Amino acid sequence: MIKVCLLGAGNVATHLYKAFKSAQDVHIVQWYNRDLKKISTYKNDVTIIDDISKLSEADIYIIAVSDDAISTLSTTLPFENRLVAHTSGSVNIHDLDKKNRRGVFYPLQTFSKEVPIDFNEIPICLEALDKNDLDILTHLAEAIGSTWYKISTEQRQTLHVAAVFVNNFTNQLYRIAHEISDAKNINFEILKPLISETAKKIQEVSPYMAQTGPAKRNDKKTIKKHLKLLEKENHKAIYELLTESIKKTHGVSSPPRTRKEKSK
Amino acid sequence: MIKVCLLGAGNVATHLYKAFKSAQDVHIVQWYNRDLKKISTYKNDVTIIDDISKLSEADIYIIAVSDDAISTLSTTLPFENRLVAHTSGSVNIHDLDKKNRRGVFYPLQTFSKEVPIDFNEIPICLEALDKNDLDILTHLAEAIGSTWYKISTEQRQTLHVAAVFVNNFTNQLYRIAHEISDAKNINFEILKPLISETAKKIQEVSPYMAQTGPAKRNDKKTIKKHLKLLEKENHKAIYELLTESIKKTHGVSSPPRTRKEKSK
Ligand SMILES: NC(=O)c1ccc[n+]([C@@H]2O[C@H](COP(=O)([O-])OP(=O)(O)OC[C@H]3O[C@@H](n4cnc5c(N)ncnc54)[C@H](OP(=O)(O)O)[C@@H]3O)[C@@H](O)[C@H]2O)c1
Ligand SMILES: NC(=O)c1ccc[n+]([C@@H]2O[C@H](COP(=O)([O-])OP(=O)(O)OC[C@H]3O[C@@H](n4cnc5c(N)ncnc54)[C@H](OP(=O)(O)O)[C@@H]3O)[C@@H](O)[C@H]2O)c1
Numbered sequence: 356m357i358k359v360c361l362l363g364a365g366n367v368a369t370h371l372y373k374a375f376k377s378a379q380d381v382h383i384v385q386w387y388n389r390d391l392k393k394i395s396t397y398k399n400d401v402t403i404i405d406d407i408s409k410l411s412e413a414d415i416y417i418i419a420v421s422d423d424a425i426s427t428l429s430t431t432l433p434f435e436n437r438l439v440a441h442t443s444g445s446v447n448i449h450d451l452d453k454k455n456r457r458g459v460f461y462p463l464q465t466f467s468k469e470v471p472i473d474f475n476e477i478p479i480c481l482e483a484l485d486k487n488d489l490d491i492l493t494h495l496a497e498a499i500g501s502t503w504y505k506i507s508t509e510q511r512q513t514l515h516v517a518a519v520f521v522n523n524f525t526n527q528l529y530r531i532a533h534e535i536s537d538a539k540n541i542n543f544e545i546l547k548p549l550i551s552e553t554a555k556k557i558q559e560v561s562p563y564m565a566q567t568g569p570a571k572r573n574d575k576k577t578i579k580k581h582l583k584l585l586e587k588e589n590h591k592a593i594y595e596l597l598t599e600s601i602k603k604t605h606g607v608s609s610p611p612r613t614r615k616e617k618s619k
Numbered sequence: 620m621i622k623v624c625l626l627g628a629g630n631v632a633t634h635l636y637k638a639f640k641s642a643q644d645v646h647i648v649q650w651y652n653r654d655l656k657k658i659s660t661y662k663n664d665v666t667i668i669d670d671i672s673k674l675s676e677a678d679i680y681i682i683a684v685s686d687d688a689i690s691t692l693s694t695t696l697p698f699e700n701r702l703v704a705h706t707s708g709s710v711n712i713h714d715l716d717k718k719n720r721r722g723v724f725y726p727l728q729t730f731s732k733e734v735p736i737d738f739n740e741i742p743i744c745l746e747a748l749d750k751n752d753l754d755i756l757t758h759l760a761e762a763i764g765s766t767w768y769k770i771s772t773e774q775r776q777t778l779h780v781a782a783v784f785v786n787n788f789t790n791q792l793y794r795i796a797h798e799i800s801d802a803k804n805i806n807f808e809i810l811k812p813l814i815s816e817t818a819k820k821i822q823e824v825s826p827y828m829a830q831t832g833p834a835k836r837n838d839k840k841t842i843k844k845h846l847k848l849l850e851k852e853n854h855k856a857i858y859e860l861l862t863e864s865i866k867k868t869h870g871v872s873s874p875p876r877t878r879k880e881k882s883k
Contacts, residue, residue: 422841445841464813465831470820478809504809513803514810516845516858517796521810522817523832524861525789530826530868532781539777545742545768546778546785547822549728553786554818556734558811562794567729568787577686577709581780589864594780596860597788600853604794 357381357495358413364388366466367442368419374474374499381498384413408433415491426450438488444515447508448482458483458492465522474499480506570601621645621759622677628652630730631706632683638738638763645762648677672697690714702752708779711772712746722747722756729786738763744770834865
């Protein structure tokens with residue numbers, strides 16, 4: 356049985372609470388938040404506290420608060436030499452106060468409070484300065500059914516950038532498609548199966564192999580037509596930059612421009 | 620029973636052949652390709668031809684050949700006043716030879732010959748110049764279990780651009796994430812659940828509502844850190860452009876630059 360104290364009450368802490376609560380091998384000793392109201396609905400199921408000096412003994416303290424607050428909060432912990440882990444993709448393990456043993460428990464997924472999450476499908480990136488502490492972290496990840504990876508701070512920060520590309524930026528491309536179709540009274544529903552299939556395809560095939568379309572074929576006629584159809588400058592710029600990026604990846608070089616084109 | 624002649628033997632034609640073949644209400648009269656070898660494996664299941672003058676009577680002729688070949692092929696058809704439809708997202712309905720009745724049967728999905736496709740999950744965009752012909756197209760779409768939408772040529776061309784954003788460009792973002800993680804010896808597998816979840820989320824929630832991350836929060840510290848971590852100029856440029864795009868969508872304005880920054 357792993358004894359856990361959970362700190363914070365945001366998206367991640369709330370999902371972790373639920374996962375820990377339903378895990379057989381995990382006992383939540385206390386749930387701390389600076390604002391008790393946020394967790395008061397759970398007061399019959401777990402000990403809730405808003406006074407950090409009241410934290411009891413546990414095997415691990417999970418700090419799931421905003422990135423900027425992690426370091427400061429770790430200095431206010433009323434104990435030493437215990438295992439303290441944050442859940443951030445970008446904060447350094449050494450930003451945790453060194454009076455305690457330090458670790459990272461970073462779930463690589465996008466969380467919203469309302470959307471239910473299955474930790475079976477969430478990879479957890481683990482880091483610890485000590486082999487025994489890594490064991491505690493792996494046990495905790497396994498207790499909630501997650502796949503885990505041992506990842507260094509540098510790798511984790513790189514993963515966080517990569518996650519911005521596949522999550523935030525991809526979602527913005529969906530948004531742009533929504534804007535483009537709305538402008539012509541087209542139901543965005545039509546695009547949803549293609550969005551699903553695009554994500555599904557690369558579960559089996561590499562993104563390199565999965566690529567298709569006018570940029571990869573260097574189909575200049577279609578590219579020109581598309582640029583003409585796009586009404587917003589911002590959409591055009593993104594179309595051009597990503598088209599160039601695909602061409603580069605697939606070794607499709609643009610022919611040297613003629614003098615006339617250059618002078619435009 | 621709808622009698623169909625299929626022309627072409629590429630990705631789309633091959634999947635359509637399979638869907639038509641297994642549909643109860645569809646009879647494939649002939650399958651034409653200029654190169655018979657490509658379809659010879661099917662010779663025991665369907666009449667295959669490579670001589671266009673041998674095309675028999677059917678309710679509809681589906682031209683699923685490369686965009687550039689559609690118009691010319693339609694002029695070589697040895698009959699008049701029958702329903703001829705192409706499957707392209709970008710070719711105008713009027714590019715089909717006007718000696719025949721014209722239509723469009725555009726499946727909005729990405730096809731690869733090897734990847735099996737379930738037409739139940741493919742929206743088909745239909746266009747016809749005549750109400751009766753639209754009825755034939757809708758029956759054909761329904762016969763293979765697809766959802767269909769009546770779409771004008773302009774709307775279809777817009778959808779095709781939108782599809783480039785959610786398919787080709789999204790896939791390129793996956794590719795970049797793959798490059799970034801490979802460079803630091805990180806297993807790309809770790810990112811796959813996030814990719815799935817990102818696509819899944821917008822099946823329920825609008826891309827606007829689904830957005831999260833440093834750009835939306837205007838978290839300058841993280842954005843700066845990410846730009847520093849990115850090694851390739853092309854990756855940096857995409858990061859900056861999409862970050863700006865997200866900020867614009869969510870009304871997060873960048874503060875006016877100081878004179879010092881401007882002069883850089
Ligand atoms: N959201 C994701 O998709 C995701 C994914 C992986 C990792 N993470 C990481 O997980 C951590 C938490 O993220 P989140 O999305 O759960 O954040 P969130 O929903 O914004 O919640 C932030 C929590 O931090 C608390 N907090 C903020 N400043 C504090 C301070 N000075 N002292 C004490 N508590 C403070 C807040 O307390 P109040 O309730 O009192 O405001 C709140 O409970 C971050 O490190 C984040 O990078 C997030
Ligand atoms: N692939 C997709 O994801 C997708 C999705 C929706 C719509 N579409 C549209 O569907 C159509 C076919 O695309 P595809 O991906 O199936 O293409 P593809 O796999 O490249 O196959 C092209 C087919 O066109 C034939 N062809 C090319 N030039 C020809 C000519 N001059 N005369 C006669 N036949 C010719 C080829 O014949 P050979 O076999 O003899 O070379 C081949 O059978 C296009 O209009 C495309 O825009 C494609």
